[in-house]
Amino acid sequence: MLIGILLAINIVVCLGLIGVVLLQRSEGGALGMGGGNTGFMTARGAGDLLTRITWILFSVFLFISLILTLLTGRMGGGSAIDRLKIDNLDTKSLNAPAPSTAPATQAPSTAQPGAIQAPTPQINGSLSGAPAATPAPTPAPAQAPAKAPAQ
Template identity: 80%
Template structure:
């Protein structure tokens, strides 16, 4: 319950921090962007206010993140890495190529009617188009005419 509330507050603070950082004027003038004195405060006063808000939101974000890390560390006891079963991995098959498995009762070269099967190029075959050029066909007869013989 407490972790959920702290996490929600942390997300809101993070979004506020993003917004405040994006409101700040670029000091380097990157991409030709820079603000003029068109704000409700002077440039220096607005900069000081936004800098203070940024530091306050950053401090709150950092403290809540540390508290969440400590609380979740005490609850679970194990980390995600500790739950991995690394000892049972077979190191010989880690880099082996994946071979496609055909459905039961079907050989890899055949397909069911209506099923779409992707072409499977062999390893030694270059990836070029090997389709025959289209042959021109005889024109279709126009309605009312008999085909010439």
């Protein structure tokens, strides 16, 4: 329960941090801040305020992330690598080729394989999972009649 609440707060702080960073003035301009003194704050005052907010949100984000890491580490699960049971694996059997399942008495075929044809794509008519109606077969293209030789 506590981890879920801290994770939700951490996500909100992270989104706030992203927004504040995007509002800051950069060399090429920024999302919400224009150049000049025509706004309700001067550019320097807005920069100082956004810088302070950025540092505060960063500190809160870092602190909550550290607490989340410590709490989930003490839950007893260990790391994902610790849960893998790789101590009893035989490395020689991992690198060995897979055994053949074809019968040994069959002679290799010297005939060339036929042409491979892709299946006709099917479009489902509805999103509910009901089978779509089978499409009507497409007629073969008609051949153009041969031109009569010019006399």
